[in-house]
Structure formats: C-alpha cells, structure tokens
Amino acid sequence: MWNGHHIVALVVAAGRGTRAGEGMPKQYRPLGGVPVLRRTVLAFLRHAAVDAVRVVIHADDRALYETAVGDLPLAPPVIGGASRCESVANGLAASPEAVGGLILIHDAARPFVSSSVIDRCLQALTADAEVAGVVPALAVADSVRRGGAWLGEDVDRAGLLRIQTPQCFRHDALAKAFAQFASVDAHHDFTDDASVALAAGYRVMTVAGDEMNFKLTDAADFDRAEAMLAERLVSRTGLGFDVHAFAEGEALWLAGVQIPHARGLRGHSDADVALHALTDALLGAIGEGDIGSHFPPSDPEWRGAASSLFVEHARSLVEARGGRIDHVDLSIICEQPKIGPHRDAMRQSVAALLRLPLSRVSIKATTTEQLGFTGRGEGIAAQAVATVRIPEEQ
C-alpha cells in the first residue's frame, strides 16, 4: 500500500530474447548464480509498498519459471501473448486485485531496479489525481544521429528521453487505454505501456530514472552486470583443521595426490587430511556446517571415497550461493613424508578441483620440531584457510 493505494507489480517475462547466449531466454539466465527473473521479482517483493507481484511468462517457460521463482510468494503466473502489449493486456486481465489501485509494469530483464526509482514513481503518481501514469526516464548524453554504416543527419538530443520501467499507472486508466486498443494488430505499434496510455489521451509524467536500472539485452550487458555484482560481494573467511593417524597398509593421499610412502592415513574415506581441512574451510566461509554434517562417517556410501568429492561439493555450495572462491591456503603438518617434492602436483590438484588459477592456491608444509603426535610420526595434521566472496543479501 502507498497512501492508501493497493499496488500490484506485473513483471513481463514472456520474451524469447536469447541474444545474450546460453540457449535460454535471457530472463532465466543465471546472473551471479541467481536467475535474472528471481533478482527482478525480489526487488518488488522486498519493496514495502508492493502488495502483490505477478509474472507474465511464455507458455513454453513454465518449468524455467518454477525453477527460478517457484518458491517465492507470487501471484499465479499469466501466459503472455505475441507482443509485449498483448502480454501486458493478458496480465491486466488476470489481475483483478489491481482494480482501483496502481499497477507497476516492469521488464524482467531489468533486475537492478532500485527501491528509490519505485518510490519516485509512486510519489509522482499519487501526488496528483490528474496524473494517469509515470515512467522513469533518462536524458541522452551521447550525440545522436541517424545512420548505419555511414553517419546521416543530426538529431537534436535536447528533449530526447530514454524510457525505463517500471511504468506505473492508475489501473483504471491503463485498463481503459488497453481496452480502447484491444486488437492485437493495434498493439503491434506500441513499444511500451506509456505509448498505449498516451494514445488513449492520458497524461504520463516522467521521474528520474537510474543508469543502474539498465535492460539486459546482449552478452556485453551480462558482462557488465556480472562485474557490478562482483563489486557488491562481501568477503568471508573459513578455517579448517583435520588430523588422521598413520596406519600400515593404507595408501597416502594428500591434497588429491597419491604419495609413495611406507604408511598411509587411516580414515573412513581415503583419509586425505589436507582435502578434509580444505572442505571445512570452504564450508566455514559460507556457514554451512562441517564435513561430518555433509558426509557422515556413519554412512557407508563414503567408505573409501575420494576426498575430491567433498571439496567439489563444498565448491558447488559456494557457487550455488552466487559466491566465488578468491584464495585458499593449506598447511600440512608432519615430519614425513617431505612435502616439497609433491607441492606443485598438490597445488595443481587443488586448483583443478576448485577451478582456480594456480596463483590462488597456496600449499605449505611444516614440521613440529619432533614435538607432539606429528613430531612422533603418529599422524598428519592439516590446516586450511579459504577466502570467498558471496552476495550480501543471502
């Protein structure tokens, strides 16, 4: 609610745009590990004034929709039409809860809409009963000319505007405008909802848009968006520690490398003490418990398992959160075997498991000066630190 007005957000996601690559419509493509549509929908769900959010989808995209936002408290989706205007018309027809209130129509491919842009639109729309619609708009900073391969005539950029979304309307005005231009053919000439309202004789106001509220169209837009999100990630550090005892007749695995040695380490899995410490460090950085909670030693499935599985699982959990691993640092603590000759192979092994360049993987070794259980050659200890960056709001 905003000043007593009921507010419905209609997110238009029925487009087929696959120019951005990856073979699926761009609004379902992951961005920083999160589908674009999910980011867009959350911007409205999290806005205090918005009462309901509904998505207009393509009939072929039900499964993509369910995967992206099926768990969120949205009004049931509506199937769109052949054009944007037809999709919006379907959305209006299927949103009886919007009658008498305000409706905000937003492109699914604009995930960075800010609450202040939404606020500005709502403020302007409700301040004056004569205003039927409000759109966010930006001035044109570049020189503008007609042309293709060759420059043509100059266009005066003064007074030109780039129109963004959400395009916000009094529902009754927009519904009347769409009813007036109800035929599909008539809709084809309208590139946005404000055009329909203007054609019907309503007055549409502009408020300041936001450069960050850009529309994801091609691969370069996705690159820019990924770079923006990377700047918004926050750093987290996780710590891991593990010990395994030497035993006769076991193979010795350290950091995913089998090392020729008289004795190996005893354990439920392959007892790779270094990868266990690393797994705990990664899990620690994202607050996801420890290796034992994910791979209980009581579960026979993990008997003799390669510990690379545990590291890959932890890495996938970081990625599922939209996070990225910046750096890992491992210390292996033992008198024997000597780690130095195997260090490069271990680094390569860990880098491959984490899909990181070698420069972001450190492997160190130390003895304990013949003190304690490692000094007496009873076992090997390992410590790990992982630095990851994850999105703040998750």
Ligand code: MG
């Ligand atoms: Mg262990």
